[in-house]
Amino acid sequence: xxxxxxxxxxxxxxxxxxxxxxxxxxxxxxxxxxxxxxxxxxxxxxxxxxxxxxxxxxxxxxxxxxxxxxxxxxxxxxxxxxxxxxxxxxxxxxxxxxxxxxxxxxxxxx
Amino acid sequence: xxxxxxxxxxxxxxxxxxxxxxxxxxxxxxxxxxxxxxxxxxxxxxxxxxxxxxxxxxxxxxxxxxxxxxxxxxxxxxxxxxxxxxxxxxxxxxxxxxxxxxxxxxxxxxxxxxxxxxxxxxxx
Numbered sequence: 001x002x003x004x005x006x007x008x009x010x011x012x013x014x015x016x017x018x019x020x021x022x023x024x025x026x027x028x029x030x031x032x033x034x035x036x037x038x039x040x041x042x043x044x045x046x047x048x049x050x051x052x053x054x055x056x057x058x059x060x061x062x063x064x065x066x067x068x069x070x071x072x073x074x075x076x077x078x079x080x081x082x083x084x085x086x087x088x089x090x091x092x093x094x095x096x097x098x099x100x101x102x103x104x105x106x107x108x109x110x
Numbered sequence: 111x112x113x114x115x116x117x118x119x120x121x122x123x124x125x126x127x128x129x130x131x132x133x134x135x136x137x138x139x140x141x142x143x144x145x146x147x148x149x150x151x152x153x154x155x156x157x158x159x160x161x162x163x164x165x166x167x168x169x170x171x172x173x174x175x176x177x178x179x180x181x182x183x184x185x186x187x188x189x190x191x192x193x194x195x196x197x198x199x200x201x202x203x204x205x206x207x208x209x210x211x212x213x214x215x216x217x218x219x220x221x222x223x224x225x226x227x228x229x230x231x232x233x234x
Contacts, residue, residue: 002154035220037155044205044224045147045155056222088155092215098169099145099157099220 003028004089004102011108017077020105022089024070028100032092034072036065039086039104048087049074076107084109112136112223114206119228126196130228132189132206140164140184143209143218146191148202149227156202159191160209169215174200196232203227 005023012018022034036049047056049065052072064075072091076083089102118130130146145160159170159180168180179192189206205227210219 032216033220037221039155044226045221046224047222050219050222086154090155090157090220092218092220094216096172098171099147099160099215101155101157104154 002103003093003096003100004091006087006089006102006105008103009106009108011110012076012079013110014079014081016079017075018079018107019076020074020087020089020107022072022074022102024072024091024100026070027095028091028093029067029072030070031094034065034067035090036063036074037088037090039088041085045088079109081109083107112208114208114223114225116204116206116225116228119204119230121231121233122196123234124197124232126232127192127194128196128230130191130193130204130206130230132225134187134189134206134208137208139182139187141211143211143215144182144189145207145209145221146180146189147205147207147221147224148200148230149205150199150202153202158204160215161189163211193230196230198232201230201232203229 033051037045038048039045052067053065093100113135115133146158177195181190206225207221208223212218
């Protein structure tokens with residue numbers, strides 16, 4: 001059971017906009033930055049969003065992050081077939097004194 | 111270019127030990143926090159431990175505290191994970207990841223670069 005809660009799956013058609021939610025608590029999401037990672041099949045994870053809504057260089061602006069209270073979301077607009085992957089949220093947890101991840105959401109592009 | 115290369119994985123019996131290494135290049139290693147993150151077969155990501163740039167602070171996942179030890183050698187640009195009393199549930203791909211710079215983890219960017227991972231299998 002992961003500390004952060006994500007839906008196990010999401011789907012959309014090419015060109016569509018999809019959102020993936022991440023639910024936590026005061027000790028993690030509300031009081032700390034949220035991060036999002038993309039893991040393509042058979043590869044290492046890649047940082048997609050840092051500090052709630054910042055994109056590393058090279059990440060398309062189709063990807064955006066937001067946070068409100070104890071929840072956060074990743075939005076992907078203009079969905080493409082190459083976006084099919086696992087997506088994970090993460091945050092520092094003040095009580096556990098460690099990094100906590102969500103269980104991951106597998107995005108299918110139909 | 112930031113590069114992180116893990117090594118040291120393998121097959122070990124329950125109760126055994128392994129030492130993982132991560133060779134870092136392409137950045138000033140001594141200025142960054144570093145982490146180990148694992149992924150069990152078919153499962154999600156699980157943070158294992160991290161260490162401050164100068165080694166003065168270490169944090170651990172509850173289930174590995176007392177069994178695993180994270181360390182670093184800034185002169186060798188290397189990160190380590192000593193794993194003792196291994197259990198079947200420790201079986202996973204172990205990733206080395208670079209965290210950011212900062213005095214406390216609340217402001218440090220988490221895992222902006224990842225290695226390709228090394229496989230640890232605990233089985234009799």
